[in-house]
Amino acid sequence: MxxxxxxxxxxxxxxxxxxxxxxxxxxxxxxxxxxxxxxxxxxxxxxxxxxDPEDYPYTLYGAFRDLFDEWGSSVTMGRALSPVLQARxxxxxxxxxSAIVxxxxxxxxxxxxxxxxxxxxxxxxxxxxxxxxxxxxLSVCPVPTESMGRSNVLALQAAENLGIEGHVIERSVKGCLGQAQCLQGCRAGRKQxxxxxxxxxxxxxxxxxxxxxxxxxxxxxxxxxxxxxxxxxxxxxxxxxxxxxxxxxxxxxxxxxxxxxxxxxxxxxxxxxALGKGFRAHPGTATLGSFDDPVDMTVGATQGMASTHFRNDPGLKLETLNMPLELIAGRLAGAGKTLMDRVQNYRNLALWVAAVRAQSVGTIRPGIGGKPQVFYTMNKADMLRLRQGSIQLAHLFFAVGAKAIMPGVHGLPYALGPDQIHLLENASLDPRAWTSILTHLFGGxxxxxxxxxxxxxxxxxxxxxxxxxxxxxxxxxxxxxxxxxxxxxxxxxxxxxxxxxxxx
Ligand SMILES: Cc1cc2nc3c(=O)[nH]c(=O)nc-3n(C[C@H](O)[C@H](O)[C@H](O)COP(=O)(O)OP(=O)(O)OC[C@H]3O[C@@H](n4cnc5c(N)ncnc54)[C@H](O)[C@@H]3O)c2cc1C
Ligand code: SF4
Missing domain, CATH: 3.50.50.60 (FAD/NAD(P)-binding domain)
Known part of the structure; x- marks a missing residue:
């Protein structure tokens, strides 16, 4: 009480x-x-x-300040500094x-x-x-059709066009309004x-x-x-x-x-x-796809489509992920007019992710000020899986008419067209070249x-x-x-x- x-x-x-x-x-x-x-x-x-949900902050900045552990600033120590996201x-x-079940x-x-x-x-x-x-x-059910939003619908269509398994995600959400705000906390109180x-x-x-x-x-x-x-x-x-x-x-x-x-x-x-050992994760990388007409990522369930087609070989899960402009802006390279043109294109963008069933193992130890520090580097086999995931996302995007993709990989052009997937196939396997985030954590x-x-x-x-x-x-x-x-x-x-x- x-x-x-x-x-x-x-x-x-x-x-x-x-x-x-x-x-x-x-x-x-x-x-x-x-x-x-x-x-x-x-x-x-x-x-x-x-x-309470009505007290969650409106902004992404506020969410990092009020809801995330260490303002979402924890990163792995290792070959690359990958964000390790959890709430507090x-x-x-x-x-x-995203309430996926x-x-x-x-x-x-x-x-x-x-x-x-x-x-x-x-x-x-x-x-x-x-x-x-x-x-x-927890009222688990598939994302209702009326809350899907275009990005999720496009991804389902893409999987069908390529002949790979793709399904509507089941989530612990009661009456989703499709406001794509799950990662900041559902202010509508629908997420259970x-x-x-x-x-x-x-x-x-x-x-x-x-x-x-x-x-x-x-x-x-x-x-x-x-x-x-x-x-x-x-x-x-x-x-x-x-x-x-x-x-x-x-x-x-x-x-x-x-x-x-x-x-x-x-x-x-x-x-x-064994304390602090056996740290594992599903590192995820995201690819943006640019379409001729609006996708409107902020309309629809945060995540509505997934594919487990590659879960065993090579070890991947593909999903959609609607994200607010504040987060997407960090992925839009350039400055001045170039950046403004890219920001203006936000309505035409979709973001889809590949999460790796990684075999790499790390450790957790007390770091600065006694805070937990994760030591983790993705090995070559996992980097190959990550790259494979990015390639699959590219195929999905182009299967439903995307004009270009932005894989966010250092050393590659900012945007790739349908005839440039071979560049992605030869992208660096150095973890530092990739933008990857750890949200599914295990062990310790x-x-x-x-x-x-x-x-x-x-x-x-x-x-x-x-x-x-x-x-x-x-x-x-x-x-x-x-x-x-x-x-x-x-x-x-x-x-x-x-x-x-x-x-x-
Ligand atoms: C952005 C994001 C999206 C995700 N989406 C999904 C999804 O859609 N579906 C899914 O299955 N999984 C998802 N996950 C992963 C999933 O949410 C986590 O795996 C799960 O919540 C972990 O459960 P837990 O109980 O181990 O830790 P948590 O749920 O993180 O709970 C730990 C709690 O302990 C508290 N705590 C920490 N230290 C102390 C202390 N010293 N004293 C007292 N309390 C303390 C923390 O504040 C926190 O409230 C997502 C994760 C992230 C970051
Ligand atoms: S998509 Fe929006 S309404 Fe639906 S559960 Fe997430 S935050 Fe709530």
Whole structure:
């Protein structure tokens, strides 16, 4: 029932509940609501502020300031500096994502069996059963025809023209207005992010929520974790407020994201050999297509068409992505009149992306000021996949009459015509030549059978500890080749359910 937001004063806020859930995104939201429905007392401790949809900022600048982790400025260290995007707000990255919902493919469970010793034959059925429930709870449905917008329709037509699989995306959105604003938070409140669904339900069921409350460390003695502590932080000034300590009678469930969950364990002195290892991602690159007549990217669902045709070979997912002018402008090269001409052409542009099912592996370590730092470089095989993705996007664009494409690759002309795809085929494989972004992240607290090679077991229990569980994307020991939030939510529901079944 109670919501503790930023507060100042010398007194420590002290609370005690059955379960403390750290983070309120895909993993944390799912765990918290599952525990609350089971009758447990739950406290959700979230670093970001609580914002209702009508309070989301109008501008992209405001979204980076108020909703994104570190203003969206985190980048990988490695051969290239690729942005690593996550949210820091009540609802986590579900607030700023495109709400695409894809079931965990069956081959993933086989992969986990072969590579990290998954020994639960019931896992696939359990996960799919939870995904049935989640789809009902979050109103998952295909993008309605009236909200598609021209870019999504063009991409579907392009896939059909080329004879490759292409489909209308399913999303957790109720009554989409097609305002292409998902990445800034859906001000219309249509997207079913956890801050408008499960976290309010946790509160209705008597749960407690702390916002602006980044957990600094876990309280523990002799491997038994008893709670969490930290200081409130003002969402705008970043000024430190009162201290808080939330004790857990049963368990602490860490779900603070791929980069932050390992750091919480690290700061708490619970460093194990695998902590921060096994970082993986679906690096994505975007190509602009220019048409003779308006496409109007800001009309239509942010993402409405996808193709999994190349998921296994070479390992790609193709999608549309409607983006606001502020973001697109960064991709329009030139200055003065040239730039203005290109900006004027915005209405005629469409943006489509290729996300790589990458095999490259990185690590997460404490960086400057103790903030998480991702070390990651795409290997040559993944760069070949990325280039292949860009080539497929070019074929799609030209299959529906685009006049030119802008792949954004250093060393190539700014715009390529239909007879210049060979230039893309020979584009540099140096990661620094490409514009790629990491939004689907995995690992850092990976699950596995062997304690030396993983951080937690398949129930999310951190090896060598009592009362400590991880339930977010950081436990996933591979890439998925599909959008991850459904898998994260279902895994988290499984972890919370099994915790309660054992009455822990
Ligand atoms: C732009 C973008 C678009 C995406 N689109 C899709 C999509 O359409 N479909 C899809 O399946 N996936 C999508 N994803 C990925 C998906 O949203 C994430 O994989 C998923 O939300 C990760 O869940 P999580 O619980 O691990 O972390 P998050 O959802 O990021 O939640 C972590 C939470 O922990 C909080 N936190 C961090 N540190 C602390 C701390 N010290 N103390 C307390 N709280 C803390 C954060 O503020 C955050 O609220 C997208 C991602 C991005 C960036
Ligand atoms: S496309 Fe617009 S209306 Fe639809 S879910 Fe996204 S932000 Fe909301």
């Amino acid at each position: 109670t919501h503790y937001a930023y507060q100042t004063g010398r007194e420590t806020l002290e609370l005690e509940v059955d379960y403390v859930v750290v983070g309120s995104g895909a993993g944390g939201g799912s765990a918290a609501v599952t525990l609350a429905r089971g009758g447990a007392s739950v406290a959700v401790v979230e670093a970001g502020a609580w914002r 707000t009540m609802g986590g990255t579900t607030v700023i994502n 894809v079931r965990t493919p069956g081959d993933i469970f086989q992969l986990w069996k072969d590579q990290v010793g998954l020994d639960d034959p019931d896992m696939p059925e359990t996960i799919w059963t939870y995904q049935d429930q989640i789809e009902r709870e 992010s956890t801050n408008v669904t499960w976290i309010p339900e946790v509160r209705r069921r008597g749960g407690t929520v702390l916002s602006c409350a980044p957990v600094r460390r876990l309280m523990h003695t002799q491997g038994r974790v008893q709670g969490v502590e930290g200081h409130f932080v003002h969402p705008q000034t970043r000024k430190k407020g009162s201290r808080f300590q939330v004790r857990a009678r049963r368990a602490v469930i860490v779900a603070a994201s791929v980069t932050h969950s390992p750091m919480i364990l690290w700061r708490s002195g619970l460093k194990t050999p 607290c990976t699950m596995g059978a062997e304690a030396g090679k993983s951080v937690c077991d398949f129930d999310g229990k951190v090896h060598g500890t009592e009362g400590l569980y991880v339930a977010d994307a950081s436990i996933i020991p591979s890439v998925l080749g599909v959008n991850p939030q459904h898998t994260i939510m279902a895994l988290s529901r499984r972890i919370a359910t099994r915790l309660m079944e054992r009455n822990l």
